[in-house]
Amino acid sequence: MDKDQFYPLDSIAALATPWGESALAVIRVSGGDSLELLDPLFQPASAAVASLKAMAGHTLHRGTISTAGGEGASEVIDDVLVAVYRGPKSFTGEDGAEIFCHGSPLIIRRLLGLLTEGGFRFAGPGEFTLRAFLNRKLDLTQAEAVNEVVRAKSDRARAIALNRLSGAIEGKIDQIKQAVLRLSAAVELGLDYGEDEIEDGASLPSDEEAALCQEELERLLATYRIGRLYQEGISVVLAGRTNSGKSTLFNRMLREDRAIVSEVHGTTRDYLEAVVTIDDVPIKLYDTAGFRERADRIEEEGIRRTDGIVAAADLVLYLVDAETGLTSQDEEFLSRRGEAGRLIPVWNKIDAPGAGQDRCPPDFVAVSARNGRGLETLSHLIVERVFNGAGTVDAGEPIIDSLRQKHLLERAVRGMEDFRTGLRDAQPLDVLAVDLKEVLDALGEITGEVTSQDILNQIFAQFCVGK
Numbered sequence: 001m002d003k004d005q006f007y008p009l010d011s012i013a014a015l016a017t018p019w020g021e022s023a024l025a026v027i028r029v030s031g032g033d034s035l036e037l038l039d040p041l042f043q044p045a046s047a048a049v050a051s052l053k054a055m056a057g058h059t060l061h062r063g064t065i066s067t068a069g070g071e072g073a074s075e076v077i078d079d080v081l082v083a084v085y086r087g088p089k090s091f092t093g094e095d096g097a098e099i100f101c102h103g104s105p106l107i108i109r110r111l112l113g114l115l116t117e118g119g120f121r122f123a124g125p126g127e128f129t130l131r132a133f134l135n136r137k138l139d140l141t142q143a144e145a146v147n148e149v150v151r152a153k154s155d156r157a158r159a160i161a162l163n164r165l166s167g168a169i170e171g172k173i174d175q176i177k178q179a180v181l182r183l184s185a186a187v188e189l190g191l192d193y194g195e196d197e198i199e200d201g202a203s204l205p206s207d208e209e210a211a212l213c214q215e216e217l218e219r220l221l222a223t224y225r226i227g228r229l230y231q232e233g234i235s236v237v238l239a240g241r242t243n244s245g246k247s248t249l250f251n252r253m254l255r256e257d258r259a260i261v262s263e264v265h266g267t268t269r270d271y272l273e274a275v276v277t278i279d280d281v282p283i284k285l286y287d288t289a290g291f292r293e294r295a296d297r298i299e300e301e302g303i304r305r306t307d308g309i310v311a312a313a314d315l316v317l318y319l320v321d322a323e324t325g326l327t328s329q330d331e332e333f334l335s336r337r338g339e340a341g342r343l344i345p346v347w348n349k350i351d352a353p354g355a356g357q358d359r360c361p362p363d364f365v366a367v368s369a370r371n372g373r374g375l376e377t378l379s380h381l382i383v384e385r386v387f388n389g390a391g392t393v394d395a396g397e398p399i400i401d402s403l404r405q406k407h408l409l410e411r412a413v414r415g416m417e418d419f420r421t422g423l424r425d426a427q428p429l430d431v432l433a434v435d436l437k438e439v440l441d442a443l444g445e446i447t448g449e450v451t452s453q454d455i456l457n458q459i460f461a462q463f464c465v466g467k
């Protein structure tokens with residue numbers, strides 16, 4: 001696509017670090033004129049630096065940024081370092097700079113003000129990465145990965161996103177595309193020669209090759225669930241009667257005292273939410289109000305909310321107090337919510353005198369939220385349930401985690417299926433060619449070779465400003 005047709009490539013500026021007080025803040029600028037625009041605002045500390053706009057790429061300069069002299073006196077806003085980048089050897093592919101200033105909101109505001117007065121425009125979300133894409137520094141899967149690296153909530157998610165950033169998906173897609181192009185070439189050849197001349201089927205593409213392509217596409221598609229798990233994680237709800245030890249277990253899994261633990265029934269009246277990481281899977285953990293027969297109004301509301309959370313959770317840990325043993329309420333819950341795979345019954349307080357592990361029903365996990373016994377088994381079980389049915393992938397294999405990529409891969413698979421059906425039913429070659437075109441279009445959209453402005457806007461709108 002023609003980038004200039006859709007996007008203004010003026011000079012943009014944005015804060016790349018969070019707002020607030022910090023040791024340092026980084027302001028990023030990019031665009032063909034950015035160094036010229038920055039130049040009058042920057043006074044180099046070294047006499048050896050004549051002007052910023054004359055500096056080579058990948059160089060660092062100390063100096064001050066001041067308001068323009070003009071009528072009044074010029075005022076120094078901050079003492080800064082400026083890193084100069086030169087296109088095309090820069091992240092965006094354009095000339096640009098990063099200004100390292102002191103992390104004061106006041107300074108940041110003044111500097112951004114000076115920059116906009118000086119001709120820069122505030123960058124939109126993801127606009128730097130968008131430019132990197134438009135300048136072919138990144139394909140679309142890599143551009144998406146930039147955001148995923150920032151958003152990664154666990155080490156594994158970060159590693160997977162970095163793999164994508166290095167172009168792993170683009171490489172895989174390209175490999176499949178080459179195979180589809182070979183099929184397509186065979187069909188085109190048939191079209192050139194006319195159907196009669198290839199009656200014997202000599203140059204028709206084989207279903208075997210097509211089946212291989214489809215398999216590869218499906219394999220990549222199947223990694224979506226795993227990608228999502230590492231990126232988004234799952235929600236796990238602690239449920240059970242009041243006093244079964246939900247808040248104690250919640251705190252122990254968090255390794256901090258967030259929830260109030262008390263022997264008074266109904267202490268947790270609303271719900272609490274926190275993220276813990278088990279085996280690199282982010283787990284959104286909920287502590288809820290418990291169930292009991294006689295509850296007051298506030299508690300009833302808490303219980304009503306609990307029902308909602310339980311219904312929406314990926315996994316429910318149902319705690320039973322080993323001292324009390326199973327009550328009819330527990331049994332009712334377990335039979336009502338016992339959907340396969342979504343429930344882990346937990347037998348808590350095995351440390352308590354007279355609540356020995358031997359009384360633990362066979363399908364329960366025996367734990368002590370108080371002293372931590374059995375928690376490792378519980379963690380393993382949670383992870384096992386999480387990955388149940390998600391399949392596995394080899395290390396280094398690309399994993400997709402964008403819904404956009406998933407939909408496009410599904411489209412490619414459908415195209416491939418249509419092609420194979422057509423091949424089997426001896427459909428005319430031009431019909432087969434259309435099916436393959438559909439596959440190629442979908443693959444091209446994944447990497448961004450063919451993309452509409454709407455789609456780009458949608459993708460980059462999810463980015464932070466400054467990225």
Ligand SMILES: Nc1nc2c(ncn2[C@@H]2O[C@H](COP(=O)(O)OP(=O)(O)O)[C@@H](O)[C@H]2O)c(=O)[nH]1
Pocket residue numbers: 240241242243244245246247248249260261262263265266267268290348349350351352367368369370371
């Ligand atoms: N002995 C023992 N007591 C526990 C254990 N877990 C929780 N308790 C106690 O049970 C009571 C209720 O715990 P809490 O976490 O508030 O239960 P919740 O109502 O389900 O949130 C508190 O007095 C806890 O100290 C455990 O593993 N062993």
Ligand SMILES: [Mg+2]
Pocket residue numbers: 246247248259260261267268288
């Ligand atoms: Mg509680």
